[in-house]
Amino acid sequence: MRITILNGEPxxxxxxxxYLERLTKxxxxxxHAVTKLDLAALDLKGCTGxxxxxxxxxxxxxxxxxxxxxxxAALGADLLLLxxxxxxxxxxxxxxxxxxxxxxxxxxYFVVEGGEFHHRARYAHYPVxxxxxxxxxxxxxxxxxxxxxxxxxxARNMKSRLAWTAVAERTAEExxxxxxxxx
Amino acid sequence: xxxxVLLNGSPRGERSNSMKMLTRVAEGWVRGGGAQPExxxxxxxxxxxxxxxxxxxxxxxxxxxxxxxxxxxxxVKAYIEALAPRVEAARSGxxxxxxxxxVQSGFPEAxxxxxxxxxxxxxALRMGSHYAxxxxxxxxxxxxxxPEEANRKLWARLQVLGEQLARDGxxxxxxxxxxxxxxxxxxxxxxxxxxxxxxxxxxxxxxxMLKKNGAWERRFAAPxxxxxxx
Numbered sequence: 001m002r003i004t005i006l007n008g009e010p011x012x013x014x015x016x017x018x019y020l021e022r023l024t025k026x027x028x029x030x031x032h033a034v035t036k037l038d039l040a041a042l043d044l045k046g047c048t049g050x051x052x053x054x055x056x057x058x059x060x061x062x063x064x065x066x067x068x069x070x071x072x073a074a075l076g077a078d079l080l081l082l083x084x085x086x087x088x089x090x091x092x093x094x095x096x097x098x099x100x101x102x103x104x105x106x107x108x109y110f111v112v113e114g115g116e117f118h119h120r121a122r123y124a125h126y127p128v129x130x131x132x133x134x135x136x137x138x139x140x141x142x143x144x145x146x147x148x149x150x151x152x153x154x155a156r157n158m159k160s161r162l163a164w165t166a167v168a169e170r171t172a173e174e175x176x177x178x179x180x181x182x183x
Numbered sequence: 184x185x186x187x188v189l190l191n192g193s194p195r196g197e198r199s200n201s202m203k204m205l206t207r208v209a210e211g212w213v214r215g216g217g218a219q220p221e222x223x224x225x226x227x228x229x230x231x232x233x234x235x236x237x238x239x240x241x242x243x244x245x246x247x248x249x250x251x252x253x254x255x256x257x258x259v260k261a262y263i264e265a266l267a268p269r270v271e272a273a274r275s276g277x278x279x280x281x282x283x284x285x286v287q288s289g290f291p292e293a294x295x296x297x298x299x300x301x302x303x304x305x306x307a308l309r310m311g312s313h314y315a316x317x318x319x320x321x322x323x324x325x326x327x328x329x330p331e332e333a334n335r336k337l338w339a340r341l342q343v344l345g346e347q348l349a350r351d352g353x354x355x356x357x358x359x360x361x362x363x364x365x366x367x368x369x370x371x372x373x374x375x376x377x378x379x380x381x382x383x384x385x386x387x388x389x390x391x392m393l394k395k396n397g398a399w400e401r402r403f404a405a406p407x408x409x410x411x412x413x
Binding site (some may be wrong): 004021034043046048050051053054055056058059060068071072075076086088090092094096097099100102103106107108109111112115116117118120121122123124125142143147149150151153154157162 | 215251263290292376
């Protein structure tokens with residue numbers, strides 16, 4: 001299975017970075033093709049709501065930054081793992097910056113799906129979404145639930161579903177094994 | 184309560200739909216007896232920093248934003264992260280301002296913004312702030328395309344909400360509901376909307392811009408993988 005990990009941890013040396021390293025190694029040992037993108041190391045200019053990726057350069061952000069790398073890796077995966085510590089009750093601004101620029105993967109046209117307005121698909125296939133959170137001392141179960149709900153809706157708008165959410169409280173190896181089963 | 188810091192969290196800055204709406208709330212705030220608000224655009228670096236500093240020194244903060252991929256824009260989350268020291272300050276007995284929010288999205292239904300509203304309510308609790316409520320409004324992108332006259336009723340309602348904030352320290356539930364408009368489509372509405380989405384006129388806003396930019400022929404471009412053929 002092809003797995004892309006979007007790492008939203010902004011700090012280079014943190015326990016969560018080490019955790020993700022162990023998780024990645026385990027998935028590779030299991031035979032999965034893993035692409036781990038450390039968003040902190042990429043040039044992501046952020047979405048400015050210009051909609052050029054919809055109406056001027058369809059399917060591509062006009063900023064020509066590393067969002068193309070993120071989008072290509074996300075779309076090329078069977079499973080997209082969003083990994084982030086929680087700060088102030090939600091995933092990091094860094095992960096959100098990467099996600100905001102993913103609107104280039106969908107089409108501006110409206111469609112009605114599941115009784116709601118959404119955007120039309122641009123691609124034939126999208127990855128299944130998964131979410132790995134490090135709640136830290138500042139977040140509680142309600143924060144995790146709110147975060148899961150928001151990313152679940154984002155997955156839905158990306159023509160997919162959030163299939164799995166976990167908090168980094170068990171060992172990285174246990175979490176990797178469970179993730180592989182879900183996918 | 185008298186002082187208000189009005190924060191525009193739209194990455195589009197001054198010309199955003201969020202700012203159009205926030206301006207009307209601010210007008211109501213002044214009409215309700217509040218002092219002229221300090222207006223800051225988070226997308227401007229210096230103003231972002233000022234917004235962090237101003238947080239502790241005002242009675243009320245009104246933070247407005249567009250819905251980006253079903254949550255707050257990264258810019259707004261970065262601002263919220265910059266407020267982390269204020270959580271500690273509140274725990275140590277310091278006071279944080281009343282928090283009011285505005286969330287607008289391009290989708291016609293308000294339901295898309297409700298999970299973010301829930302987050303913002305919890306944020307106020309986290310900050311030890313009084314929660315004044317969240318204005319939720321769908322169809323925000325259409326504000327750009329509409330003549331000013333067509334938005335008159337919405338502007339009036341937003342002004343009333345601003346007055347309520349100045350006078351009562353919170354938004355009124357009935358006015359919040361009126362501004363939110365359609366929460367979800369009825370079954371019949373879904374059927375009608377599904378049909379409408381199949382005719383080109385419903386996509387006129389996007390088609391107009393695609394044609395204007397000479398991108399019409401490439402509108403279904405799929406540079407990263409096989410295109411959807413539906």
